Amino acid sequence: MSRPDVVVAVVGIDHRHIYGMLQGMVDAGATCKGWWTEGELQTIAGFVKRFPEVPRVADRRTLLDDPDIDLVLIASAPHHRANHAIEAMESGKDVMLDKPGCISLDELDRVKKAVDRTGRIWSLDFSERFEVPSALKALELVRGGAIGTVVQTLSMGPHRLNRATRPAWFFDKSLYGGILGDIGTHQIDQFLTFTGSKTARIVTATARNVGNPRDPAFQDFGEIMLESETARGYARLDWFTPDALPAWGDGRLTVLGTEGYIELRKYVDIEGRAGSDHLFLVNNAESRYIDCANIPLTYFRDLAADVANRTQTAMTFDHAAEVTRLALEAQMMADGQR
Template identity: 60%
Template sequence: AMQHGMDVMSDKPGCTTLAQLDEIKSVVRETSRIWSVNFSERFETPVSTRASELVAAGAIGKVVQTVGLGPHRMNLATRPDWFFQRERFGGILTDIASHQIDQFLHYTGSDTAQITHAFTTNYTNKEYPNLQDFGEINLRSEQGTGYIRVDWFTPDALPTWGDGRLTILGTEGYLELRKYVDVGGRKGTDHLILVNQSKSEKIDASGAGLPYFSRLAYDIENRSETAMTQVHCFTVMELALRAQQMAELK
């Protein structure tokens, strides 16, 4: 598409191997087109927009750690064949944890990170030996550290596909994002907890907006990088792919 003059927005993970990523980088250099990945756990959740605003305003001081949890419901009976083929879905860290890597880099203000630990396994689906139902990553950068856990263990009683959460720790407080559900609490989505030196409150962030899409349209028209820089997009995917590689070499 880029070689035919098109800018591209892909669903995550965007690519499933480092060789594919290298090819995409080469085509971007050759064509000067935009290759953007829709990291929907940030770009399609208004609570993430509000968290970005609070972090930028210094509401919790300097961000030093993120803890990103990405549980998903398996729904085995409805999954297509490629879901069980490692070479096609890319592994659980490539597929799901790319979201949490994006959030770590974004909220800590990190350009890149070191992967200090990566692990994947298949705890419960031995009939599908290529499937991975659990994974975790530890990241470290000059700005802070991050822990990521992703899994396919969402119980049937939860009224949505996953209780996705993000905790952002700062030197003056913390934020907790309960993106899709607040079990035992308020109905709906986009629940934000803010605790700092002057307040401790729960915020309804459902009206905070989703600026990624309008910014991407602006970038396509103006050849700018207001939605997400190309370097950030590439870095997220490279870290996810390298974490997957590290986990599978153990």
């Protein structure tokens, strides 16, 4: 590629994660040539406010057929994402998707075949790691040996429901993939990454509707236990963040090693320090707090370089596909399908 900067386009803004996805690429030096979405969504006002200079197009083929566009960002409804990604890859574009990238093993198989056939990049923005500075610092410390060999990860992914802002597909498991197949991907990504594991086994998985009986196809609570050859992991996910919390969720991650542990309070330190990205490190030499709020994000910059250089530094396809497979298997186990 002769151009130093990546040109992107947006297909689907059904989820607000698209705001961070596009802003991350713009901050990495990319330019956005246009966006398309189906229908008139609540997310449009926020998108236009953030990116007023980016034009909307009436037909997504306008973007997919544009030879100047290198990377397509996809945040359409989950049951459309696999098809939109395959369509974009077959049009010669790399893709970055909001999670989940797929909601069935059949979709994942079709994605794998499309990647093999086209040679394009299929990347997932695991925002609970890629958009969290404290997670980047924690990974640096782990890989530097600060806590020895990782034994276990304990992760919590609570979310605020914000019912009034949610579209109909959000409450239908057949359309969003279930709580484990959806936000469970974040926790599985973190387990594989922090333990240095290429794969894992789902030991047990549960998913239920506890507090939303009027939406029987919605799951608001889930758990996953998994293990690799070297470590174990536990994750709890829910949609019960109370209104008084000054953040959308009290996301936490504890990484236990043979010589210490790290705890992240990603978004809020309840009744403690202000702001986000709080890291606590305890090992045999020290016990200290690290403010990580100003640590620069790297995923978007690395993905831009991957698009330009045909490399896989931001994330390998094998990792993205394995996280997706495990999340789908966990969801199937929880639903009694395996």
